[in-house]
Amino acid sequence: MTQDELTQIKTKIIQEIAHLKEQIIQLEAITQPIAPDCSLGRLTRVEAMNEKVVNDRILDESRMKLKRLQSALSRVEREDFGICVDCEEDIAIGRLMIRPESIRCIACATAFQRG
Numbered sequence: 001m002t003q004d005e006l007t008q009i010k011t012k013i014i015q016e017i018a019h020l021k022e023q024i025i026q027l028e029a030i031t032q033p034i035a036p037d038c039s040l041g042r043l044t045r046v047e048a049m050n051e052k053v054v055n056d057r058i059l060d061e062s063r064m065k066l067k068r069l070q071s072a073l074s075r076v077e078r079e080d081f082g083i084c085v086d087c088e089e090d091i092a093i094g095r096l097m098i099r100p101e102s103i104r105c106i107a108c109a110t111a112f113q114r115g
């Protein structure tokens with residue numbers, strides 16, 4: 001990995017962290033418990049609760065991704081950044097550009113998901 005590529009990845013991590021933090025704040029605001037007497041406009045209460053379930057899930061996923069990105073940011077300057085934790089080969093640069101929080105190469109990630 002060149003210094004230039006590393007800088008690009010680091011910039012991307014910082015941007016994604018900022019984006020996720022904003023998203024989490026917005027999601028936290030709309031996933032507040034639904035008061036029984038609240039006026040829901042055209043949404044019925046059931047619809048509002050279904051929407052809350054979906055938003056709660058997105059919120060959980062966003063929080064997990066934020067943690068992984070923050071961990072990637074703390075590792076990005078280290079020599080072992082971009083090296084697969086399983087096979088110790090370099091993770092493809094294209095993969096790191098899309099998912100900088102990756103700790104496994106594509107082959108190992110696929111095997112890991114299959115479990």
Ligand SMILES: [Zn+2]
Pocket residue numbers: 084085086087088089104105106107108109
């Ligand atoms: Zn691997």
